[in-house]
Amino acid sequence: MRALLRLWPYVRPVRARVGTAAVVAVVASCLSLVIPLVLKWIVDGPVAGREPAGVWFGALVVLALGIAEAALFGLRRWLVARPLAGVEAAMRADLYRHLQRLPIAFHDRWPSGQLLSRATTDLSLIRMFLAFPMTFLFVNGVTVVVGCGVLLAQDWTLGLVLLVPVVPLIVVCSVFETHYSLVARRAQDQVGDLTTVVEESVLGIRIVKGFGRHRSQAEAFGALAERLRGTELGKARLLAGIWAVITVVPELAIGVALVLGTVQVADGALSAGTLVAFLSTALALRWPVESIGFLLAMSQEAATSVERFFEVMDEAEEDDAERDGDVDGDRPVPVASPPSGGLRFEGVTFRYPDAPQDAPPVLDGVDLVIRPGETMALVGATGSGKTTLTALVPRLHEVTAGRILLDGVDVAAMPRERLRELVSVAFEEPTLFSASVGENVLMGAGPGGAGEPELRRALEVAQAGFVRHLPQGDATQVGEQGLSLSGGQRQRLALARAVVGRPRFLVLDDPLSALDVHTEALVEAALRHVLRDTTALVVAHRPSTVMLADRVALLSAGRVTAVGTHQELLRDSAEYAWLMSGAGTTGGTR
Structure with missing residues (x-):
């Protein structure tokens, strides 16, 4: 969070549209939680009373809710596309301007490929974070909280069954973030190293060809590419692991709730419509819960990209001793002698x-x-x-x-x-x-x-x-x-x-x-x-x-x-x- 909060000066000018887009996305997501309530009405009402007209009306309401949800998500995308592209452009312009003002000693130390990867890959990852994970971590969080309220309101005993996995999931996500941040940083640094090799090979192509060094250059590139491949596979394994846990644990809880709910319906303690609505709500919450894994992964990559971006931006520029007629520091302007x-x-x-x-x-x-x-x-x-x-x-x-x-x-x-x-x-x-x-x-x-x-x-x-x-x-x-x-x-x-x-x-x-x-x-x-x-x-x-x-x-x-x-x-x-x-x-x- 400390790293991502440094983006605020760039996001502040577009905060109104980004905030509006988040509200629109919350409304759209919560509409999906209304559909199970309509299904409950259909099952306990027209279906139980054998009223076809009521069933058709309920189907039309569900269709209207689905169309409204899709339209709102489309509006959200339209609201954020242009301003976030502007944020990326502003950050890239600032980075380029800053690079021009950094001392030669900085450029002597830093490989050009590392700077290129920060100006391209890293800024793209930041824009993707602002466009999707930043919004949907909030949206999905609100959706899960509202959905849990709906579940508890329908049947608090079944609702508690679905809330049991919350604590282990939080622990798993915390461990995942710690490990994934290290691997993500390593991968992005290796992309910079690989970019440096490609740039040097292209600019020095006459030397490579003149001395017949294409094989050795290819071997050097292959070694770096293989190292990056191994790191990316490590990221994939971590992501697969968190995805498996986040998918399996809630599914088990839903299965237990299904069995318990069926028993209650058989005993007459629960209506069929309530069970349908409960399970539909639980299934509607699957996506907000299951998406947490890759949203956290994208957020962690974005945080790493922000750190890499500000590593360069925090470097001191060449300072002019004189600005607007004043002299910085204690060093006076020498008098001509x-x-x-x-x-x-x-x-x-x-x-x-x-x-x-x-x-x-x-x-x-x-x-x-x-x-x-x-x-x-x-x-x-x-x-x-x-x-x-x-x-x-x-x-x-x-x-x-x-x-x-x-x-x-x-x-x-x-x-x-x-x-x-x-x-x-x-x-x-x-x-x-x-x-x-x-x-x-x-x-x-x-x-x-x-x-x-x-x-x-x-x-x-x-x-x-x-x-x-x-x-x-x-x-x-x-x-x-x-x-x-x-x-x-x-x-x-x-x-x-x-x-x-x-x-x-x-x-x-x-x-x-x-x-x-x-x-x-x-x-x-x-x-x-x-x-x-x-x-x-x-x-x-x-x-x-x-x-x-x-x-x-x-x-x-x-x-x-x-x-x-x-x-x-x-x-x-x-x-x-x-x-x-x-x-x-x-x-x-x-």
């Missing part, structure tokens, strides 16, 4: 949140100054922390200690929206979305947007002339992950996205690694014009990229060990000379 311009790293230390406590930090006391309008190349061996340092500028990760200043203002004191208007990034691994070429590039234009001239300029800077030869030009859909394009084409579009908004600060993580030497030379020539008007930090692995920079910083084991021009570092730093010689050519770092 000379030299105030450019990009400055002051004692920056960073450790990944999931790193062991005794592990050394990825960055340890980095001090670096990039003057306004200057381009700084960042060079270092694999694992030295280059990519991590660039990710700290737009606050994809938060510094563990120290601070980063943009024009004298600590980035931690800036709203992220403002920070990411000032800083534009291009990553070594370019990511494109299932949209057109133009839409992918213009994502970097910021809230002010950009038009056709800016798009053309960005494509020209990135030497992305291939766009003109695509089937629909810049309106061509690039497909999921942009895999319809080559690696170099994707990288050029990512670079165009970084420069289209004319950012004041530009952070490039080895943006030319996938280009051939001729295209690289053309891109570098065009990029020099862009770099004149911005302050840039560029991760470089090749001398040609380093030559774009005014100065070079050498990062070694998380520290800046040398800063100077390319020629100065070649002369004064053996490590830098070794890296630029080709012996230390590196790929991306974490």
Whole structure:
């Protein structure tokens, strides 16, 4: 109940229709209890008195009650269908919005399949609970209470016989809920694991095929699917057990009541009509009682889904230090201190949140100054922390200690929206979305947007002339992950996205690694014009990229060990000379 009550903020806007639907369902269900009373009248009246007209009238009344019951249940379904679909849509929208605002560290920890299963399967289970079990646990409970009152009113001794199984059924249901909740949670987590494997296999299909790993992937999938199958069979066994108990115990009680009632009719202590009405009422209560098992199962799965949903929703979002001109917490906005311009790293230390406590930090006391309008190349061996340092500028990760200043203002004191208007990034691994070429590039234009001239300029800077030869030009859909394009084409579009908004600060993580030497030379020539008007930090692995920079910083084991021009570092730093010689050519770092 604690888990399910967390749905109230979503259900509250539609509570009127849901409440009305519950009342309508109670009325419809209770109509079925009127039918046995009509049967009693028919048996003790027209049938006993041999009056055919009375029998036909009673039959018409029963038919009318049945039609009214069906119409009311149809009305209940109509009342809840639209609002509960809206509840599901609202929860899915909130989950998606929240995922966009969660820090990168969260996404590093959570498999995407687990998030997908929460946004699809779990929310569907919640909607099904709101549409059916939530209402009918209440409706069936009211029906059983009213039905028991009718039974006791007809014959209290037979009524007590039918009430005997209540206590053991409550105990059985309590035990069932305890066990089923554990199995339901395990099954839903395993669905998330299975979704992750499917997603990874689809996105990595080129690797799977290229290395002939389809059998091993199929075996991994089969193992997870078999584990899920075993868990689902466990759920089925529990449900079969509770269903058997809930069905058999009331049936035994009805059988005993039938024998006792027949004896009383034979002795003249009970009318035949009363016995017919009693047994008809008891049989009408079979469904409300027998449905308890699967209603509890659906409710438990929904409760587990709610827990899984709020596991994500309870994760803290990226917090902006400044909102509406105020600063959160006790950290003040730093006053600009000379030299105030450019990009400055002051004692920056960073450790990944999931790193062991005794592990050394990825960055340890980095001090670096990039003057306004200057381009700084960042060079270092694999694992030295280059990519991590660039990710700290737009606050994809938060510094563990120290601070980063943009024009004298600590980035931690800036709203992220403002920070990411000032800083534009291009990553070594370019990511494109299932949209057109133009839409992918213009994502970097910021809230002010950009038009056709800016798009053309960005494509020209990135030497992305291939766009003109695509089937629909810049309106061509690039497909999921942009895999319809080559690696170099994707990288050029990512670079165009970084420069289209004319950012004041530009952070490039080895943006030319996938280009051939001729295209690289053309891109570098065009990029020099862009770099004149911005302050840039560029991760470089090749001398040609380093030559774009005014100065070079050498990062070694998380520290800046040398800063100077390319020629100065070649002369004064053996490590830098070794890296630029080709012996230390590196790929991306974490």
